[in-house]
Amino acid sequence: MISVVAETYKVHPQTLRLYERHGLIRPARSAGNTRLYDEAAIQRLESILTLTRELGVNLAGVEVILGLREQLGRLEADLETLRTALEQLERDHRHGVDRTRALVPVAHRALVKR
The missing domain is CATH 1.20.5 (Single alpha-helices involved in coiled-coils or other helix-helix interfaces)
Incomplete structure (x- = not known):
């Protein structure tokens, strides 16, 4: 769920939505259209956060x-x-x-x- 991932990684849910709009992360969706972040999406998010936060990309x-x-x-x-x-x-x-x-x-x- 987007709220859990946002809280865990200390990012705003809108930031996650922005990453998704840019095609940087592609969470799966449940039948109710809830974003589901699998291991690959989480690893990709961690890479994005490292690049943006630590390296200033x-x-x-x-x-x-x-x-x-x-x-x-x-x-x-x-x-x-x-x-x-x-x-x-x-x-x-x-x-x-x-x-x-x-x-x-x-x-x-x-x-x-x-």
Whole structure:
């Protein structure tokens, strides 16, 4: 609920509504349209408050920073996917090389090395 979050983090409920209008936080809504702040929304709010209160960043800067943070997260996930795919390709390649070597007779291998 907005009142609980506002009191906990010592911000005015209008400030939370402003953050929501700017797309900085996206609380879920109950059937009665009450704002529900999950762990992700709370963590995001904590980041916003750190940026604004402790670092003096304005809302436009917060939007940029949080957008870049999200983009970085997506890129890191993409990188991990690519690493996993590369590891699989390397395993497949090694397996193919091993199978090929098993098919080539030893005497023929000796001739090829010359």
